Amino acid sequence: MKILIVDDSKAMRMIVMRTLRQAGYDNHTLVEAGNGEEALKVLRAGGIDVVLSDWNMPQMNGIQLLQALTAEGIKVKFGFVTSEGTEEIRQKAAENGALFVVTKPFTADAFRNALGAL
Amino acid sequence: MSESTTLQEWLAAMIDASTELATVTLGFDGVTTVGTADDVADHSAGAYIGLVGETTTVQLAMCSTIDGCKQLARALLGMTEEDELADSDMADAMGEVMNIVAGTVKTRMDGRLPALKLGLPLFVTGRVYSVNQPETAVLNVDVGPIRAQLVAFRPRGTT
Numbered sequence: 088m089k090i091l092i093v094d095d096s097k098a099m100r101m102i103v104m105r106t107l108r109q110a111g112y113d114n115h116t117l118v119e120a121g122n123g124e125e126a127l128k129v130l131r132a133g134g135i136d137v138v139l140s141d142w143n144m145p146q147m148n149g150i151q152l153l154q155a156l157t158a159e160g161i162k163v164k165f166g167f168v169t170s171e172g173t174e175e176i177r178q179k180a181a182e183n184g185a186l187f188v189v190t191k192p193f194t195a196d197a198f199r200n201a202l203g204a205l
Numbered sequence: 206m207s208e209s210t211t212l213q214e215w216l217a218a219m220i221d222a223s224t225e226l227a228t229v230t231l232g233f234d235g236v237t238t239v240g241t242a243d244d245v246a247d248h249s250a251g252a253y254i255g256l257v258g259e260t261t262t263v264q265l266a267m268c269s270t271i272d273g274c275k276q277l278a279r280a281l282l283g284m285t286e287e288d289e290l291a292d293s294d295m296a297d298a299m300g301e302v303m304n305i306v307a308g309t310v311k312t313r314m315d316g317r318l319p320a321l322k323l324g325l326p327l328f329v330t331g332r333v334y335s336v337n338q339p340e341t342a343v344l345n346v347d348v349g350p351i352r353a354q355l356v357a358f359r360p361r362g363t364t
Contacts (some may be wrong), residue, residue: 096304098278101282102283122312147336169308170305170308170311174315191308
């Protein structure tokens with residue numbers, strides 16, 4: 088499986104990758120993007136199975152990325168990894184087609200549960 | 206409909222949020238409150254983030270010395286003291302610490318302040334001076350072994 092991690096924080100991308108390895112995804116290919124625009128370029132090229140995206144990012148945020156993918160007809164499994172865990176955020180994510188929301192701080196179990204259900 | 210809040214309530218939410226971060230991600234036992242302070246300490250550095258609601262604008266921050274910020278960043282990144290840590294990575298990691306804390310605070314306050322919007326974090330070295338003398342509350346805390354300050358401030362007259 089090829090997983091794209093989208094976050095404007097290099098530190099958080101490192102933490103997500105470390106936690107994915109702890110969750111048993113060490114044999115999968117992990118790709119990084121620093122914001123929604125970068126991610127969109129990667130996704131247009133194809134080959135990504137799952138997107139793990141932050142919500143709040145400069146340039147293009149996570150929900151704008153998800154909406155852009157829908158508008159362009161790019162089909163990919165999409166979940167949010169965000170510090171925002173309010174019901175409003177979860178509802179908006181689901182309405183736009185996100186499959187899960189993992190809230191920070193997260194554990195390896197949170198990724199196992201989210202990705203294992205795909 | 207938004208309720209009024211006190212800065213002490215924001216600090217209490219920050220204690221809960223930083224305790225969750227400390228235990229789940231940083232590998233520490235928790236956060237201990239040492240006492241209150243009148244203001245942010247001199248020679249400090251820290252990450253700031255804004256929360257803006259219908260009737261409330263509040264800035265939240267976690268501050269420490271540069272050395273304390275490096276220790277917090279290393280803990281977040283799973284690095285040892287021997288691992289090299291660039292200043293930009295320290296700032297990025299401290300911003301993420303504050304982003305996680307503020308996100309958890311926002312979730313905890315959501316029932317009372319449903320329209321809160323979370324900003325992007327900013328890392329600052331030195332003290333932040335505001336010309337309009339905001340209402341400020343500061344707690345001295347130990348995040349695991351690291352002395353830090355939790356800060357909440359907002360324009361006077363907002364609730």
